[in-house]
Amino acid sequence: MRTANPKNPKNALRLIWQRLQDRYGSPELVEAALKSKLDKFPFVSLCDGKKLYELADLLTEIAAVKEDPIYSTLLAYFDSSSGILPILRKLPLNIQEKWITRAAVFKRQSGQPHPPFKFFVDFMMEMSQIRNDPALCLQERKKENVQHKVINRKTDLEANNNEKxxxxxxxxxxxxxxxxxxxxxxxxxxxxxxxxxxxxxxxxxxxxxxxxxxxxxxxxxxxxxxxxxxxxxxxxxxxxxxxxxxSPQGGEKRRExxxxxxxxxxCSQICGVIPGGKSCSKTVLVKVYTRENPDNFVKTYALIDDQSNCSLAKSELFDMLNVNSEIRDYQLQTCSGVKTMSSRIAKNLIVASMDGSTEHLMPPIVECDEIPNNRNEIATPAVARKFLHLSEIACHIPELDPQAKILLLIGRDLIVAHHVLDQRISHDAPYAQKLSLGWTIIGETCLNKAHLPAKVSVNKTYLHERGRPSILLPCNNSLTVKVPHIDQDELSSVFERTPYDDRPGPSQEDSIFLNIMESEFYRSSDGEWTAPLPFKPGRPRLPNNYSQAVKRARNLDSTLRKNPKKMDHALTFMEGILSKGHAEIAPPLQSNEECWYLPSFAIYHPKKPDKIRMVFDSSAVHDGLSLNSVLLSGPDLTNNLLGVLLRFRKERIAVMADIEQMFYCFRVAKKHQNYLRFLWYRNNDPSEKLI
Known part of the structure; x- marks a missing residue:
């Protein structure tokens, strides 16, 4: 810059400052630098008061930057749980518990959904001062050097200096x-x-x-x-x-x-090359096929899980068996929380043992890609042969099949698969159970428990038909009372009957949803209705799920190419969507522009075998988020069935009509169209690439 402006040093200085601002001072770079500092900050132990001070100083720096209007929008997520929880996980458990108590008191007193970031920074400064107060710090007891007998094996490393x-x-x-x-x-x-x-x-x-x-x-x-x-x-x-x-906890390098x-x-011989030992679970090798086509079977490993009240299967199994079925909403409850999902339901599937001696008709199976895929927990004949009480069943356990994947989880709804027909037990050792689908081995299979697994898998699954997510058991009995404003002197009208006694009152999210629609839902000059996407307030930023959409689109392409008739029906459906202007080619994205891609799949109506419908899956989860998870569901405004039936009988003639593709006739606000991107063939031609 200075060389290019030898006669105008003021302009050179201005350009230099501008270039420095672009390269090091832009809001996005500042946000990325602060986020990187937090990600790289090590975990703070209970006795490491200096690290607590350093973390508090870093949070103070972020709070100062956040007060600048230029950065306030980018750093607004620190005012929510999504911004504070990653920081909280780096703290000792006792400080985490104190913050939970402090935050709960704040929410109850202020009525806000979450404490602001400034409140959290003040809390961290208080904790760091307490932990570094010399009058309050307890000195650690010196550990006595206990001499343990250590058996070392000499390791010879040859210099290899000579040519021999x-x-x-x-x-x-x-x-x-x-x-x-x-x-x-x-x-x-x-x-x-x-x-x-x-x-x-x-x-x-x-x-x-x-x-x-x-x-x-x-x-x-x-x-x-x-x-x-x-x-x-x-x-x-x-x-x-x-x-x-x-990496080691806190990011420290390993000591020599x-x-x-x-x-x-x-490691003992039974561990082989598996670091951290081997623990076996109830996993059996089975064959799965449809009742109509038993020759087209899929060989897969099945988890026998009595902690799941419903059987699950991955999308890959649905695609292999060409399962086309209805879409249902359900809630998946695990130790990590509750997720509301929408997936296919497979019926009339048969699960059979590998020798063909046992067949079970599966109950309706829910599509779910959250099934654990830990192949280290699959028992092998080598495991059985290493234990005297299990050696006789080694011939009944198949070798590990590298081609078979874990695609099925059998829950309590197929109770016959959980019946124990025989067993082999021993004191403080893994045991074996003979189920109708084959033998399984359960327990730690490393000798003398010399190694413990690095991961602990605990799976508890509940499926609900519908309802808001909650970690509490929902009550079947509820009462909603909505009455006009009652003055203190009008206590006699507390139990007054109103027309709203049997109707549920709107929640806070329902009220926000209605306010959004009242302010932004409008009818354009050409008669088209335009609506926004009802995003939740304070929602997290959606990640770019283009890779997930590409994978799902390729799977759909593979399925359609195997079925030409289904391909023709899908192209006909999409031709109607494109020709009527319900979809268009998306413009290129700007740098760091937020967007979302909707994976699609095709389903047939049970009563219309020649008419297909393309479903755009807004419940697809990527990095823990889906489009549905950041949208408000809104209140149920459908007409009461009793009222519909009464009006139907009121006059002599009743008229019923159906609007073709009604939901596609609504336009989406231009600012929200980037969240409804999807992949399809260019020009609706399967010979061209997906765009």
Whole structure:
């Protein structure tokens, strides 16, 4: 800038400041920098008062920036739970409990839905001052050095300085670290604990194939092996090159002593190469097919879960069996909360054992992609053979099928699948149960419980037909009273009957919904009704779910191409939508512009087999959010059925009409059209690409 303006230093200085502002001072960059500082801030332990001070200073900085009108909109989410909860999770449990109590008192006294960020900053400053007060800090008791007997195995690392050590060896029998021990490189836990840079350098040094890590006779470009990581079951890398993305709590680097402990630990034979041990659950290999087409079956693993009151299946199973059914709303309640979802319901499905000896007609199965997919919990014959009381059933347990996925969860609604026909038990050891679909092994299968699993899976599922989400048990008996304003002197009219006694009163969200519609719902000059999307106040920003929409669109494309008749019906439906102007090609997005893509799928009406309907799924969840989750549902304004029937009988002639594609006739406000994007064939031609 200075060189370009040698005769005008004032203009050069102005341009320099402008460039610095664009590169380092724009609101988006400031927000990203503050958010990055919070994400990288380590977890604060109970005794780390200095870290608490540093966190309080960082929050004070954010509060100061937030007061600037330029940044107030971008940082407004700190005034809600979505902005404060990630910070709260970095604090000790006792401080979290204090904040919950403090926030509850504030909400009760002020009537606001959540304490503002300034209130949280003041709370953190108070906690940091208390934790750093020398008069209130308790000194830690010095731990006595108790000498424990430690058995170490010597690990020899050869220098490989001489040329005689550069000769190739077989990595399937020996790893380059433990040259004197005979175990494969993919089974060496010491090698997998090293940083990725050291591992790749060692592979290059010894000429080992990067794809399979099982041979020094070829390179990755000539490798024909089908690799599968035994840790995460991925087909993209071998076990030796698995990367554990879980960093130590707080982001600290591992100490050398901890790294050595991991190197010296020797896993028992039954663990194989699974870090953290192996725990088996009730998982069986089954065949699933429709009653009409038993030859088209899908081999899958099924979870036998008595904590679920309904059977679930992933979307992939629905697509494999070409299940087209009605769409129903339900609530999925787990330990992480309650989600309202809308999915397909499959009926007349058969689940059978692998030997074909048992078949069960499944109750209606709900489509749900939240089924846990932990393949490490699947029992194998090797597990059974390692225990004396289970060895006799090893022949009845199939080997791990790498092609079969966990696509089905059988709940209590198929109770016959939970009946225990036989069992093998022992004291303080895993046990086996014979179910109608096969044998299962339950429990920790590492010898002497030497390793504990890194993840704990607890699944408790409830399904409700409808209703607002709540962690409390809903009451079946409710009373809504709506009467005119009552003065203090008119106590005699407290129990006065009104026409509204049997009608539910509107909630706060219903009132907000009606206010939005009254102010922004209008009829244009050409007679078209235009409405906004009723977003919830203080909603979180929606992530860009383009990747999810592309995946769903490709699955739909694959399904339609397998069924030409269904493809023609879908194209006919979309042609009507496009020709009537109900949809148009979306304009390109601006930088950092908020948007949402609606995945679509096709369903048939039970009474109209040749007429298809494309459903745009606004309940699809991405990163914990869906379009429905940030929209107000609004009050139920449909006419009372009793009133409809009475008016129907009032006169001699009654007229009933139906508006074709009524909901598509409503226009969406232009500012909200970006939230209704979807993918379809260009020019409605399946030979062209999806746009």
């Amino acid at each position: 050590h550069q000769e190739r060896f077989d990595p399937s029998k020996r790893c380059p670290i433990h040259l004197k021990d005979f175990h494969a490189l993919n089974k060496c836990r010491t090698f997998r604990c090293k940083p990725m840079k050291e591992r790749t350098d060692m592979l290059v040094k010894h000429g080992i194939c990067f794809k399979c890590c099982n041979s020094a006779e070829h390179f990755s470009r000539n490798c024909n092996e089908n690799v599968t990581c035994s840790v995460c079951a991925s087909n993209s890398h071998p076990s030796a090159l698995h990367v554990d993305y879980k 002593s901890e790294s050595k402990t991991i190197v010296n630990n020797k």
